[in-house]
Amino acid sequence: MKTKYVDLIDQTFDFPQEEFTMKNNELNFHGIDLMALIKQYGAPLKFTYLPKISDNINRAKTWFANAIRANNYSGSYNYCYCTKSSHFRHVLDEAIKNDIHIETSSAFDIDIIENLKAQGKLNDDVYVISNGFKRDQYVQNIARLINNGHKNCITIIDNYEEINLLSEAIEGTYNIGIRIASEEEPKFEFYTSRLGIGYKNIVPFYRKEIKENPKVTLKMLHFFINTGIRDNAYYWNELLKCMQVYVDLKKICPSLDSLNIGGGFPIKNSLAFDYDYAYMVDEIIRQIKQTCDAAGVAAPNIFTEFGSFTVGESGGIIYEVLYQKQQNDREKWNMINSSFITTMPDTWAINKRFVMLAINGWDKEYERVLLGGLTCDSDDYYNSEQHMNAIYLPKFNKQKPLYIGFFNTGAYQESIGGYGGLQHCLIPAPKHIILNRNEEGELNCSLFSEQQTSEEMLSILGYDYNINKAIANVTSNSEEISNVIKASY
Incomplete structure (x- = not known):
């Protein structure tokens, strides 16, 4: 009878996978001995595996290059990284090695851009796409960047007042885009996104505020939906509505030459994850070209803004199971040595699921458990996996510590959790290490931050x-x- 944890994983999934393998009954991640990391740094432990960032960027570039070639598409492709997913320097440093562009969402993002330029890591050829609802500080920072010579800025207009605000602050001419306020899925609590300008209002807005404005050049139409790029009727319907606006606008605005389809590529949240990225990219390119050809307008240059897809799969966190509590005849609680609310706030805020696996004990029998955090909050728990309404882990043994890992947590968790700040119940932020490989493929480990102290x-x-x-x-x-x-x- 197969009752070991390794049997469960082998029977449930196609295992091993590209990033997950097993050696000596212990989990390896991209060939990294995780138990060796635990022995060196302890747990809880956050880590960022930088090569995965470059890997995902170049995967996306390849998909778009193949689709453009296969469809004889005349426009170019431009990969943008959304800084809001992770603002850390090591993340930006890795991402911009790959000839990408940057999307910003708030005033302080511009300070990061200027810092990278001062270090020679970004040049004037890099597009800076500025999204978000803009008020004084953001407008002033965008204007400063443009006034100092960075002409490859495209400021995405989110509301009717922003052109006047920008024109007052920017000394010469500047480029803009317009964000479409897409319609939300029927299950949403509202019908239309709060961001952008409605489909029917974009052409009249262009005629009234932009067409005769000598300072402003419209270069881009921006399209994004909250549920991301999915192969369903809702996504394709919204994309076609967006394309109708594009062709109508292109016919009266010769300077319009770019379409920003936003982001929203999903990342792996289970070992059972299945998503055909290449098909989706090919179909997007095909539909855009088909619509433009039918309307007799030139196909646009394509921009994407990938945040979670860029950095999400580079991150992980490891916990130790401290104790097991048998609360009734059915429920066993494995208590971890940290908090889900503070270290993975998306599990609490939006019920997000990540890949979760035991690090050690794969040769032990498994049991069904719930996972509890250290805070006194009733919501500090993790109780199910994406593929099943349960969690199974090797049986707990006080004498042999059990370690568990959550993977693909690299996007948003530090910023939402308030990195370096106060944590719920004053649970300290865990130690964080950076993992990289040199040109020979050898692993380098460096400490990014120690565990947060009471003094801090x-x-x-x-x-x-x-x-x-x-x-x-x-x-x-x-x-x-x-x-x-x-x-x-």
């Missing part, structure tokens, strides 16, 4: 950490403690 948290909260240190060094005598506190003020 107390400082944010406004406490004097020196008082706590002094109190810890005196007896429990209340008079002595009182004197320590008084002496600090």
Whole structure:
């Protein structure tokens, strides 16, 4: 009878997979011995595997290049990285090695662009696509970038006032795009995206505000839907509606030459994940070309803005199972040494699922469990996998620590969780390491940040950490403690 964890994985999935393999009954990730990392750095432990960022960028470039060639498509392809997915320097440094462009969403993003330019990592040929609802600081930063000579900026107009605000701040001419306010899926609580300008209003807006404006050149139409690029009737219907706006606009606006189809490529959230990226890219290119040919207009240059797809599959986090609680005759709770709410907030906020696997104990019998975090919040748990309404792990044994890993967590989790800030119940942010490979393929590990300390948290909260240190060094005598506190003020 096959009752071991390795049997469960082998029977349930096509295993091993490209990034997940097993050696000596322990999980390896892209050939990396995860137990060796645990022995060196401990757990909880966050990691970023940089080569996966370049890998995904070049996969997408290949899909688009093949589709453009197969469909005899006349436009070019431009890959943009959405900085909001992960603003960390090591992520941007890796991404921009691959001849990409940048999409921004807020004022401080422009400061990052200027920092990278000052280091010689970005040049004036890089497109900076600025999305988002823009008010004073964002407008001023965009204007500063353009006024300082970065002409390859395309500011995506999100509302009717932004052209006037930009024109007041920008000294010369500048390029813009217009974002379409796409219609949402029927299950959404609202009908139309809050972002952008409605389909029917774009051509009248161009005629009124842009056509005769000597400072402004319309270069791009921007299209994005919240559910991402999916092979369903809703996506294809919205894309065709977008293309109708594009051809109508192109006929009266010769400068329009680019279509931004946004982002939304899914990333692996289960070992059973199946998505035909090449087919989707080919079909998008085919439909765009078909619509343009039928209307007698030139096919646009294609821009994409991939955030999660770029960086998501590079990240992971490892926990240790501290203890098992049998709460009733059916439910066993494996308590981890951190918090899901603080380290993987998407599991709590939007019920997102990630690839979850045991790191060790693959030769042990498995059992059904629930996973609980350290906070006292009732929502700090993880109780099901994408492919089944359960979690199965090797049986817990107090004498032999069990480690579990969550993978493809590289997008948004640090920014949503508030990296370097306060965490729920003051659970410290875990140690974070960067994994890379040299030209010979040898693994390099470097420490990005230590586990967050109480001193860092107390400082944010406004406490004097020196008082706590002094109190810890005196007896429990209340008079002595009182004197320590008084002496600090």
